[in-house]
Amino acid sequence: AQSVTQPDIHITVSEGASLELRCNYSYGATPYLFWYVQSPGQGLQLLLKYFSGDTLVQGIKGFEAEFKRSQSSFNLRKPSVHWSDAAEYFCAVGNYGQNFVFGPGTRLSVLP
Amino acid sequence: DTAVSQTPKYLVTQMGNDKSIKCEQNLGHDTMYWYKQDSKKFLKIMFSYNNKELIINETVPNRFSPKSPDKAHLNLHINSLELGDSAVYFCASSVNSGSNSYEQYFGPGTRLTVT
Numbered sequence: 001a002q003s004v005t006q007p008d009i010h011i012t013v014s015e016g017a018s019l020e021l022r023c024n025y026s027y028g029a030t031p032y033l034f035w036y037v038q039s040p041g042q043g044l045q046l047l048l049k050y051f052s053g054d055t056l057v058q059g060i061k062g063f064e065a066e067f068k069r070s071q072s073s074f075n076l077r078k079p080s081v082h083w084s085d086a087a088e089y090f091c092a093v094g095n096y097g098q099n100f101v102f103g104p105g106t107r108l109s110v111l112p
Numbered sequence: 113d114t115a116v117s118q119t120p121k122y123l124v125t126q127m128g129n130d131k132s133i134k135c136e137q138n139l140g141h142d143t144m145y146w147y148k149q150d151s152k153k154f155l156k157i158m159f160s161y162n163n164k165e166l167i168i169n170e171t172v173p174n175r176f177s178p179k180s181p182d183k184a185h186l187n188l189h190i191n192s193l194e195l196g197d198s199a200v201y202f203c204a205s206s207v208n209s210g211s212n213s214y215e216q217y218f219g220p221g222t223r224l225t226v227t
Binding site for chain 2: 032034036038042043044045046049051088090094095099100101102104105107
């Protein structure tokens with residue numbers, strides 16, 4: 001069965017520090033991978049996606065993610081976090097014609 | 113222009129009532145979805161629907177039913193509301209046919225509180 005794990009429930013970083021959010025997946029075929037961000041009281045916004053090709057993908061707001069097939073991972077990174085990045089982050093896996101499976105989310109807090 | 117919109121944003125109602133949440137997308141997408149987000153932020157797919165097929169998550173009670181008057185709308189009807197139905201409900205849409213792009217676009221959510 002398809003599944004997504006995000007090992008960190010809550011991460012706190014200082015503003016300006018680097019960030020890495022972990023995502024591991026279990027999927028029977030080549031997955032499509034996504035990262036979404038949810039600000040408090042808001043819907044989900046797509047940060048970036050991986051379908052094929054270059055395993056390092058760039059997204060909005062200065063985020064990037066790297067697909068590592070051997071590790072079944074798709075970790076999200078940002079070199080310098082801003083206070084406005086505080087939010088809930090969701091990793092998701094899916095494929096054409098199939099529903100998404102979302103991870104449980106990682107809540108990011110940013111210290112001034 | 114809002115891509116995926118939902119109404120209402122907040123809905124407070126009593127147990128046993130029947131309510132509906134509306135969703136509209138102006139992206140020309142062919143597939144729409146309903147998700148439930150519980151108090152722990154866990155997102156769970158409830159339905160996916162295109163003009164050909166309705167896929168129901170087997171864990172969803174039959175008190176919940178999606179209704180699509182046209183391709184741009186997918187409304188969620190809930191009968192005999194229960195306390196456990198309290199959650200945030202998200203509508204989403206995507207292109208699922210003839211496209212190499214598969215991301216889902218989400219609405220702002222409807223916070224349902226059952227008292």
